[in-house]
Amino acid sequence: MSDHKLTATGRKDEGKGASRRLRHAGQVPAVVYGGGSDPQSVQLEHEKTWVASQKEWFYSSIIDLDVDGKVQKVLLRDMQRHPYKQLIMHLDFQRVNQNEAIRMSVPLHFVNGDTSPAGKAADVVIMHELTEVAISCLPADLPLNIEVDLSELKLGDTVHLSSLVLPKGVEIPQLKLGPDHDVAIVVARQGRVEAEETPAEGEEAAAAAPQAAADEGEGEAKGDAEGEEK
Secondary structure (H helix, E strand, C coil): CCCEEEEEEECCCCCHHHHHHHHHCCEEEEEEEECCEEEEEEEEEHHHHHHHHCCCHHHHCCEEEEECCEEEEEEEEEEEECCCCCCEEEEEEEECCCCCCEEEEEEEEEECCCCCHHHHCCCEEEEECCCEEEEEECHHHCCCCEEEECCCCCCCCEEEHHHCCCCCCCECHHHHHCHHHCCEEEEEEECCCCCCCCHHHHHHHHHHHHHHHHHHHHHHHHHHHHHHHC
16 A cells, blocks of 8 residues: 545635635635544645646545644545536545455556567457456555556456456455456457458459440340330
């Protein structure tokens, strides 16, 4: 687990008007809840928070949130973004109990795919069916990500959830639901080969078309002539 720090200050003004004023002042309204304590409204500096939000750890790691000098260990549970501007509108943080298991979705990092037998083959496509996985563990065991080694991947191979090498203390709750939930995360498939018309075939088709039209016209003319004789 890797700890990361954010700094916040408490706030008492709540409501849409107060949140709007905070955003205009370059602040992000947020709330901290859980852990057996009352919810607390806080605010964070937008620029520093935006920079942190570009990092993977922001979404899948324990964060040391310093609120007015008091550090609380939290997880990001929700982030509201502006529809088209680079603005964070609101954040939800959940306090963490170090003695209670948490459930989190962590990213999957795929490595050695390019150097695998499947990756070296020109006609094979490596499909990533999942990019993250839901895990359960104590906060101290929370990994930043889970690595998926594809060095041995060959055409026709499928990597399932049960194939993941998990860090100590980490489990995937979904696998307890039965074999049907052991879904694929990577599949090496045959690439689709487009059927292309060869030049010879194209030339033959082009030459045959005028001849076919001529034969059709000749047949119609012959039929008209026979009709007149009758």
